[in-house]
Amino acid sequence: MTLHEPTTPQFKQNAHEALRDENLQSALRGARNGFVGKRAAARAKLGEDEFDGLRDAARDLKNHVLANLADYLEAYEGKVTAAGGHVHWAETAEDAQNIVLDICRKAGAKTVNKGKTMISEECGINDHLAANGIKPVETDLGEYIIQLRGETPSHIIAPAVHVTVPQVREEFQKAHTHLPESRDLSGLDTLLSEARGVLREKYFQAEVGITGANMLIAETGQSVIVTNEGNGDLSQSLPRVHIVMASIEKIVPTLEDSSTILRVLGRSATGQDMSVYTTYSSGPRRAEDPDGPEEYHVVLLDNGRTNMLGTEFEEMLRCIRCGACMNHCPVYQTVGGHAYGWVYPGPMGAVLTPSLIGVEEGGHLPNASTFCGRCEDVCPMRIPLPKMMRHWREREFEKKLTPGAARYGLGLWAFFAKRPGLYRAGTRLGMAALRLLGRGRGRVSSLPLAGGWTATRDMPVPSGDTFMAQWKAKR
Amino acid sequence: MPRVALFVTCLVDMFRPTVGFATVKLLEDAGCTVEVPEAQTCCGQPAWNSGDRATAAEIAKQVIFAFEGYDYVVAPSGSCAGTIVKDYPQMLDGAWRKRAEALAAKTHEVTSFLVDVLGVEGVEADVPRLATYHDSCSGLRGLGVKAQPRKLLASAGTTLREMEEAEVCCGFGGTFCVKYPEISDSMVGDKTRNAADTGAEMLLAGDLGCLMNMAGKAQRDGRGLEVRHVVEVLAGMTDTPAIGEGSK
Ligand code: SF4
Numbered sequence: 205m206t207l208h209e210p211t212t213p214q215f216k217q218n219a220h221e222a223l224r225d226e227n228l229q230s231a232l233r234g235a236r237n238g239f240v241g242k243r244a245a246a247r248a249k250l251g252e253d254e255f256d257g258l259r260d261a262a263r264d265l266k267n268h269v270l271a272n273l274a275d276y277l278e279a280y281e282g283k284v285t286a287a288g289g290h291v292h293w294a295e296t297a298e299d300a301q302n303i304v305l306d307i308c309r310k311a312g313a314k315t316v317n318k319g320k321t322m323i324s325e326e327c328g329i330n331d332h333l334a335a336n337g338i339k340p341v342e343t344d345l346g347e348y349i350i351q352l353r354g355e356t357p358s359h360i361i362a363p364a365v366h367v368t369v370p371q372v373r374e375e376f377q378k379a380h381t382h383l384p385e386s387r388d389l390s391g392l393d394t395l396l397s398e399a400r401g402v403l404r405e406k407y408f409q410a411e412v413g414i415t416g417a418n419m420l421i422a423e424t425g426q427s428v429i430v431t432n433e434g435n436g437d438l439s440q441s442l443p444r445v446h447i448v449m450a451s452i453e454k455i456v457p458t459l460e461d462s463s464t465i466l467r468v469l470g471r472s473a474t475g476q477d478m479s480v481y482t483t484y485s486s487g488p489r490r491a492e493d494p495d496g497p498e499e500y501h502v503v504l505l506d507n508g509r510t511n512m513l514g515t516e517f518e519e520m521l522r523c524i525r526c527g528a529c530m531n532h533c534p535v536y537q538t539v540g541g542h543a544y545g546w547v548y549p550g551p552m553g554a555v556l557t558p559s560l561i562g563v564e565e566g567g568h569l570p571n572a573s574t575f576c577g578r579c580e581d582v583c584p585m586r587i588p589l590p591k592m593m594r595h596w597r598e599r600e601f602e603k604k605l606t607p608g609a610a611r612y613g614l615g616l617w618a619f620f621a622k623r624p625g626l627y628r629a630g631t632r633l634g635m636a637a638l639r640l641l642g643r644g645r646g647r648v649s650s651l652p653l654a655g656g657w658t659a660t661r662d663m664p665v666p667s668g669d670t671f672m673a674q675w676k677a678k679r
Numbered sequence: 680m681p682r683v684a685l686f687v688t689c690l691v692d693m694f695r696p697t698v699g700f701a702t703v704k705l706l707e708d709a710g711c712t713v714e715v716p717e718a719q720t721c722c723g724q725p726a727w728n729s730g731d732r733a734t735a736a737e738i739a740k741q742v743i744f745a746f747e748g749y750d751y752v753v754a755p756s757g758s759c760a761g762t763i764v765k766d767y768p769q770m771l772d773g774a775w776r777k778r779a780e781a782l783a784a785k786t787h788e789v790t791s792f793l794v795d796v797l798g799v800e801g802v803e804a805d806v807p808r809l810a811t812y813h814d815s816c817s818g819l820r821g822l823g824v825k826a827q828p829r830k831l832l833a834s835a836g837t838t839l840r841e842m843e844e845a846e847v848c849c850g851f852g853g854t855f856c857v858k859y860p861e862i863s864d865s866m867v868g869d870k871t872r873n874a875a876d877t878g879a880e881m882l883l884a885g886d887l888g889c890l891m892n893m894a895g896k897a898q899r900d901g902r903g904l905e906v907r908h909v910v911e912v913l914a915g916m917t918d919t920p921a922i923g924e925g926s927k
Contacts, residue, residue, distance in 0.1 A: 216859070219862055220861055223862070534848045534850070535866075573855065574853075574866075575852060575853075575855075576816035576848035578816070578820070578847070578848070594730065597728070597729060598730040598731075601732075606730065610729065614729055617721075617725055618731070618734045618738075621720045621723070621726075624720050631693050635693050644926065645925040646920055646922075646924045647924075656860025656863075657856060657860055661864065661895035662923060663891070663895055664694060664894050664922050665694075665923075666693055666695075667694065667919070668696050670692050670696060671692040671699035672687070672715070674696055
């Protein structure tokens with residue numbers, strides 16, 4: 205199998221390394237306020253009531269779609285076929301790999317250009333193509349940078365957010381050996397124009413272009429892609445064959461509906477009213493068209509999503525991949541996206557990843573949250589992310605996957621919590637002991653059962669007899 | 680005179696009884712009769728957030744049974760009040776859900792109760808100190824507690840100097856700080872640095888979990904911050920040692 209093996213089960217180790225990676229920490233610090241401030245400003249500019257009203261409309265729209273998913277997908281397929289395109293249904297990631305490889309082979313492709321697509325990450329398309337002698341070239345600047353570094357994206361809209369500018373410079377020096385070594389790469393603009401120059405040449409070499417889709421429109425059979433670099437347009441209109449990779453929940457009923465989503469998408473993601481490029485494509489070039497691909501394929505991926513329908517995780521399928529939840533998540537901000545160990549990081553990944561790779565593999569993610577609620581607060585689709593993470597914890601608990609020590613501790617606590625008299629006596633005794641450990645200092649610097657805490661923090665000890673005991677004595 | 684039941688919260692009961700007494704004082708000063716139901720232990724959050732729905736529901740029933748006979752239920756914690764207000768109705772079905780909803784409707788975090796329900800304009804605490812305030816997540820996002828403690832602090836003569844990212848989680852998160860101590864530590868490190876950077880003497884908040892986390896970190900790093908629950912200041916009870924401090 206050429207799918208990236210998830211490192212999600214080693215989340216703790218990943219996080220440990222991330223916390224010690226100075227480059228990463230500096231990149232994350234840089235990103236943190238940018239995204240948060242820009243979204244807040246965009247929301248304020250539109251007016252909070254209008255913005256939040258749009259969120260309601262977007263949520264309702266997607267709920268309607270999910271309740272009628274099969275109908276809209278069928279209508280969409282009909283439109284694409286009528287326009288001369290082909291729709292392929294991929295039940296699993298492997299199916300998608302085979303479909304894409306097949307199309308590329310038939311097209312005699314040596315090189316495939318790619319606009320940014322998370323679905324192709326989910327399906328491990330790059331590795332699969334490379335293993336079969338076809339060279340995938342990422343055209344999104346961020347994706348290009350991490351491709352040079354041999355990495356996967358660490359964010360769904362800013363794939364290279366974990367890389368610092370000096371690291372990019374170094375990477376370009378290493379990769380672009382055809383350019384003079386003495387060239388000026390000091391500024392962001394020089395880096396950008398060098399990348400642009402290099403990528404421009406690649407646009408004309410590829411036989412096949414693969415893009416993702418932010419939406420699919422049932423009414424018109426169009427797919428919609430948003431970018432800020434225009435690379436989506438170039439990778440889909442220049443090659444002879446265009447493949448759209450999308451997951452089934454990306455469908456919306458009408459053109460009008462797509463604009464509702466676009467209005468919340470840009471603002472939530474980067475604080476833009478709209479992304480710089482919003483491209484609608486439908487089918488191969490027609491006789492009278494001056495350009496466009498000769499073949500148009502859509503690969504529709506399920507990969508576990510239908511299993512989410514009708515469950516407590518259905519609402520997750522409203523997600524439009526704006527990244528606002530991770531931008532605002534203090535855990536994501538602390539450890540970065542790679543720690544999550546699979547395609548989808550942050551709060552959305554904490555819900556989606558266990559759905560797609562199983563809670564046995566992905567169980568850390570819904571646990572590694574303080575339930576601070578910031579993600580739900582900013583999610584344009586009003587997805588109750590913490591609530592769904594809690595549902596995963598319930599599934600784990602039911603399956604007895606919760607670690608033994610935690611189950612035991614919880615059981616002991618519950619035994620007392622349900623018996624107020626015993627609880628009262630027990631807490632008094634326990635707290636007296638703890639107070640003694642503090643020896644008048646008010647805190648301890650090491651506590652056997654809270655070693656994780658006291659490794660870096662003191663632990664305050666009780667400041668007196670329990671409130672309940674004191675209250676009883678007084679009244 | 681409204682009959683108010685104090686939900687003291689397990690952490691306050693065990694670690695910081697003064698917060699309970701400060702809450703009682705504030706409520707009595709505002710004209711309430713305060714009672715402390717005997718049968719209370721904890722709101723059940725540890726079970727609820729660990730995925731043990733059955734235990735959480737049992738404890739919720741116990742709390743409903745003990746507290747539903749009062750006019751109001753008040754807790755010195757946005758987190759525990761939030762569990763009763765937001766989560767109990769989700770844990771239970773049928774007749775119990777109705778009772779949970781009824782309890783939720785009369786349960787409040789203490790500063791929000793004073794300002795929003797009783798219409799208290801200010802307290803006479805006279806604590807003219809420089810402080811910074813951490814907005815605990817559940818109170819802030821779950822119950823809309825933001826302006827109320829600030830308004831009351833101003834009336835107590837306390838000046839607030841706002842920190843960067845006051846609304847970002849401190850990394851406590853109940854069992855999170857035990858399950859993922861390294862991530863939690865990094866978060867609380869950011870928090871206490873931001874707090875100390877304001878130059879304030881006191882770091883205040885409305886939830887004991889966050890406070891113990893922040894106090895423990897600030898002390899380990901020698902930040903020189905006096906960490907207190909906001910009600911201690913509002914009740915004028917700042918002569919007791921701060922959280923995690925020994926008696927002088
Ligand atoms: S869960 Fe919400 S905030 Fe997160 S990426 Fe999806 S739509 Fe955006």
